[in-house]
Amino acid sequence: MDRETRRRLEDYRRNEAGPIENTFIDEVIAGEMDRRELIRRAGIFGVSASIVGTLLGALGEAPLAFAGTQAAKVGGRIRVGIIPPPAHGLDPHTYMDQGSLETGGIAGEFLTRATQSLTLLPELATSWTPNANATTWTFKLRPGVKFQNGQTMSADDVVTTFKRLVGDPTSQALSAFKGVLSPAGVRKVDDLTVEFALDSATASFPYLTSSTTYQAIILPANYQLGTFEKTPQATGAFKLTSYTPGNGAKYDRNTTWWGGHAALDGVDVTYYTDAAAADAALLGGSIDLIGQIQLTTDRPLFNNSNVQIFSAHGATHREVPMRVDLHNPLADYRVRQAIALTLDRPAIVKTLFSGLADIGNDSPFAPVYPSTDKSVPQRHKDIRKAKQLMAAAGHSKGFSITLTTEQTGEIPQLAQIIQRSVKAIGINMNLQILTATAYFAGTQTGPPSGWGNTPWLNAPINITDWGHRAVPNVYLVSAMETGGVWNAAHYHNKKFDRLAKSYVAAIALKDQRKYAKQLETIALHDTPVIFPYFYNYLAAGSKKVTGYKADALGEIYLSKTSLA
Amino acid sequence: MSRFLLKRFGLAIVTLLLLSIVAFAVAQLLPGNVGRNVLGGFATQQSVDIFNHQHGVYGPIYSQYGRWIGHLLHGNLGTSLEYNVSVSSLIGPALRNSFKLALLAFILCIPVSIVGGVVAGLRQGRATDRAITITGLSLTSVPEFVSGIVLIVVFGVALRWLPVTAQAPSGASFFLQVKYLLLPALALTLVLFGYIARMARAGTIEALDADYTRTAFLKGLSRATVLRKHVLRNALLPTIAVIATQVGYLIGGLLIIEKVFNYPGIGLRIYTAAQNKDFTMLETGVLVVGIVYLVATLIADLLYSVLNPRIRYGAAE
Numbered sequence: 001m002d003r004e005t006r007r008r009l010e011d012y013r014r015n016e017a018g019p020i021e022n023t024f025i026d027e028v029i030a031g032e033m034d035r036r037e038l039i040r041r042a043g044i045f046g047v048s049a050s051i052v053g054t055l056l057g058a059l060g061e062a063p064l065a066f067a068g069t070q071a072a073k074v075g076g077r078i079r080v081g082i083i084p085p086p087a088h089g090l091d092p093h094t095y096m097d098q099g100s101l102e103t104g105g106i107a108g109e110f111l112t113r114a115t116q117s118l119t120l121l122p123e124l125a126t127s128w129t130p131n132a133n134a135t136t137w138t139f140k141l142r143p144g145v146k147f148q149n150g151q152t153m154s155a156d157d158v159v160t161t162f163k164r165l166v167g168d169p170t171s172q173a174l175s176a177f178k179g180v181l182s183p184a185g186v187r188k189v190d191d192l193t194v195e196f197a198l199d200s201a202t203a204s205f206p207y208l209t210s211s212t213t214y215q216a217i218i219l220p221a222n223y224q225l226g227t228f229e230k231t232p233q234a235t236g237a238f239k240l241t242s243y244t245p246g247n248g249a250k251y252d253r254n255t256t257w258w259g260g261h262a263a264l265d266g267v268d269v270t271y272y273t274d275a276a277a278a279d280a281a282l283l284g285g286s287i288d289l290i291g292q293i294q295l296t297t298d299r300p301l302f303n304n305s306n307v308q309i310f311s312a313h314g315a316t317h318r319e320v321p322m323r324v325d326l327h328n329p330l331a332d333y334r335v336r337q338a339i340a341l342t343l344d345r346p347a348i349v350k351t352l353f354s355g356l357a358d359i360g361n362d363s364p365f366a367p368v369y370p371s372t373d374k375s376v377p378q379r380h381k382d383i384r385k386a387k388q389l390m391a392a393a394g395h396s397k398g399f400s401i402t403l404t405t406e407q408t409g410e411i412p413q414l415a416q417i418i419q420r421s422v423k424a425i426g427i428n429m430n431l432q433i434l435t436a437t438a439y440f441a442g443t444q445t446g447p448p449s450g451w452g453n454t455p456w457l458n459a460p461i462n463i464t465d466w467g468h469r470a471v472p473n474v475y476l477v478s479a480m481e482t483g484g485v486w487n488a489a490h491y492h493n494k495k496f497d498r499l500a501k502s503y504v505a506a507i508a509l510k511d512q513r514k515y516a517k518q519l520e521t522i523a524l525h526d527t528p529v530i531f532p533y534f535y536n537y538l539a540a541g542s543k544k545v546t547g548y549k550a551d552a553l554g555e556i557y558l559s560k561t562s563l564a
Numbered sequence: 565m566s567r568f569l570l571k572r573f574g575l576a577i578v579t580l581l582l583l584s585i586v587a588f589a590v591a592q593l594l595p596g597n598v599g600r601n602v603l604g605g606f607a608t609q610q611s612v613d614i615f616n617h618q619h620g621v622y623g624p625i626y627s628q629y630g631r632w633i634g635h636l637l638h639g640n641l642g643t644s645l646e647y648n649v650s651v652s653s654l655i656g657p658a659l660r661n662s663f664k665l666a667l668l669a670f671i672l673c674i675p676v677s678i679v680g681g682v683v684a685g686l687r688q689g690r691a692t693d694r695a696i697t698i699t700g701l702s703l704t705s706v707p708e709f710v711s712g713i714v715l716i717v718v719f720g721v722a723l724r725w726l727p728v729t730a731q732a733p734s735g736a737s738f739f740l741q742v743k744y745l746l747l748p749a750l751a752l753t754l755v756l757f758g759y760i761a762r763m764a765r766a767g768t769i770e771a772l773d774a775d776y777t778r779t780a781f782l783k784g785l786s787r788a789t790v791l792r793k794h795v796l797r798n799a800l801l802p803t804i805a806v807i808a809t810q811v812g813y814l815i816g817g818l819l820i821i822e823k824v825f826n827y828p829g830i831g832l833r834i835y836t837a838a839q840n841k842d843f844t845m846l847e848t849g850v851l852v853v854g855i856v857y858l859v860a861t862l863i864a865d866l867l868y869s870v871l872n873p874r875i876r877y878g879a880a881e
Binding site: 244268284441 | 597600601602603607608609611644646647648649654657713716717720721724727728729731733823824825826828832833835836839840841
């Protein structure tokens with residue numbers, strides 16, 4: 001490191017950086033992260049671009065530079081296919097399905113935006129800084145942002161939006177914020193500053209304010225419920241001008257967008273209930289882009305010279321939770337391990353995703369996360385060992401069980417694969433495949449069990465679809481921690497809970513990895529949930545579409561897209 | 565005639581009443597709680613109860629039915645539980661779309677099918693008859709989603725002559741709308757051709773064999789006159805009944821075609837309502853389709869009775 005670099009860093013440490021930023025700089029200097037990870041973590045802690053450039057120079061990397069953007073052709077309306085249509089109204093805090101988040105996300109914006117490479121970009125917030133132990137985060141808002149109804153965005157709007165997200169019982173964002181943030185913790189500091197005092201330390205809190213919490217679209221303080229589809233009032237590059245439930249939506253360019261001038265004149269969305277119809281529309285030139293596709297349902301689009309596939313490496317996955325608290329063989333961890341050992345994961349990934357997926361190791365730590373400790377041994381198919389475990393658990397002759405799941409994507413095929421696989425150890429598995437509506441119907445809170453009566457949280461063994469998150473916090477806290485709101489396995493392990501809290505609060509990457517390794521090891525041993533794979537998020541477009549990038553959660557972000 | 569009409573009308577009312585009970589009862593079999601489904605799993609039970617109360621989903625089933633039918637009789641179709649907009653604002657455009665597609669399908673299908681059937685009947689046993697009969701039978705036996713997909717692949721994807729989705733952009737001209745509807749209408753024509761042509765053929769053969777036709781020929785009337793005045797008028801009676809039964813199918817039963825061509829007709833609306841447990845939309849949608857069936861059948865009966873006086877006199881006795 002040359003003298004000038006050292007001087008600039010010391011200057012930053014002395015005058016601007018807090019303890020978290022100093023820990024981050026120490027990690028960089030100690031060589032504990034590569035360029036990608038450095039940029040990602042700099043985004044989390046709101047480190048300025050000039051300091052990031054200095055640190056990259058210290059690492060011997062080329063400093064940050066703005067890539068020359070390809071000149072976009074201005075004009076035209078892109079025709080987008082979304083499968084399926086939104087199932088409910090469009091109030092953002094209630095989003096819980098793909099159609100809603102894609103529809104709302106075209107017009108809406110967030111405090112921060114998570115990118116494909118898991119970095120965070122400023123959106124409606126320009127910077128964010130934590131206190132020493134990451135229990136309080138202060139966000140500076142972008143000045144001069146206009147809502148599409150003409151109002152100017154201020155801290156009041158952000159505070160009202162977040163109080164609704166964390167306080168309204170119909171908010172689906174509670175899956176991310178429960179136990180992290182309460183309404184009382186959201187406070188206006190001044191017109192352009194908002195402070196979040198957290199219920200528990202969360203080093204990756206800025207991610208929870210990003211597009212990965214797809215309900216967190218910033219709306220005016222005087223937003224009336226049920227009016228999102230009636231009046232344009234978000235802040236994005238396109239404003240929603242017409243919406244016909246189940247049929248389609250139209251958006252026009254927002255001429256007052258803070259980000260400048262989007263290339264497209266507008267967006268015409270058509271909703272599809274059937275993947276084959278959307279594929280035919282793309283192949284026949286009736287639409288330009290499909291928000292989400294899958295290999296199992298959209299095969300005609302693959303290896304087609306007229307179609308481009310947009311892929312985002314992420315943590316989208318399926319979970320196979322097994323109830324640990326019922327009086328059946330699944331209560332024994334050896335049986336759960338045995339079931340997991342029957343799966344030929346490389347073959348599953350090849351069959352269902354043609355290799356466009358990572359193999360899971362029965363913990364929520366996807367390979368895409370920098371904090372994942374990859375030294376934990378990968379679980380492989382081992383029928384002999386599985387039979388031994390079944391015998392040791394007193395079930396050498398097998399048993400019968402019903403797996404409940406939903407008619408979504410490749411899940412029915414995965415269910416059949418599991419059904420065939422466990423036959424090898426004598427388990428007679430019946431399949432109950434419900435519509436997604438029936439699968440998620442019912443209560444999720446309250447007595448007698450704490451998980452209501454909804455099938456997806458109460459079936460002995462099930463398969464559930466999980467969207468991508470830029471950090472694994474939701475998977476740990478909601479799906480595996482004792483009493484977690486989406487803990488379908490009803491798993492409880494105090495050591496796991498303690499480690500999960502430590503992981504979520506850990507600021508240094510090496511600490512995160514340390515806790516991750518222990519969490520991965522416990523999850524692998526106890527196997528409350530099988531994580532068979534983490535698959536790439538795929539979208540498809542015609543060759544006319546330029547500048548589009550798939551988002552791992554499925555947001556359709558079109559401000560930089562154009563039509564050739 | 566008026567007694568015949570009154571009797572038919574009375575029967576239609578009773579059928580509608582029974583249909584409303586069946587539609588309501590079937591909707592109750594769908595799993596899950598309406599308020600819970602709309603408000604989500606995290607909503608308190610109190611919020612769910614309030615939602616259900618506001619939307620009439622409370623109390624015994626018969627009282628829920630009573631409230632629903634009462635509102636219907638006052639012209640209030642209710643509010644869609646899923647989208648929180650009036651059911652009429654969803655059903656109206658969907659029904660209009662279905663009518664458009666049905667109309668085009670009829671315009672394409674009926675003349676071709678009747679001409680084909682009559683020609684086959686007139687040339688009974690010859691090569692033309694066999695060609696029409698076998699073609700019709702083959703087309704009818706192919707499910708509409710297969711013929712629809714074949715049409716899409718050939719005319720939409722490979723040749724790119726016609727759009728593969730049936731919904732024209734908003735503000736599209738009449739001819740553009742027809743262009744968008746052509747592929748699904750063709751798929752329906754293929755399905756219906758064999759059925760209608762077969763009925764027309766059978767009617768023609770029967771009429772040709774009838775005593776009155778023989779008498780007409782013996783009277784020295786020209787072949788064209790005999791065919792026009794005696795054969796066709798009698799031959800098409802059963803065909804009209806068949807066509808009438810297809811009206812209901814073409815308007816309310818095209819779920820598969822609507823899915824394949826992503827056409828927002830009433831079939832697709834009812835399907836998504838059933839999927840999302842949107843009671844009010846589902847019940848009203850089924851009832852509307854039932855009304856369409858009944859009206860179509862009533863019109864067919866009337867036409868039948870006009871063409872064949874024995875029917876109305878028989879009914880009046």
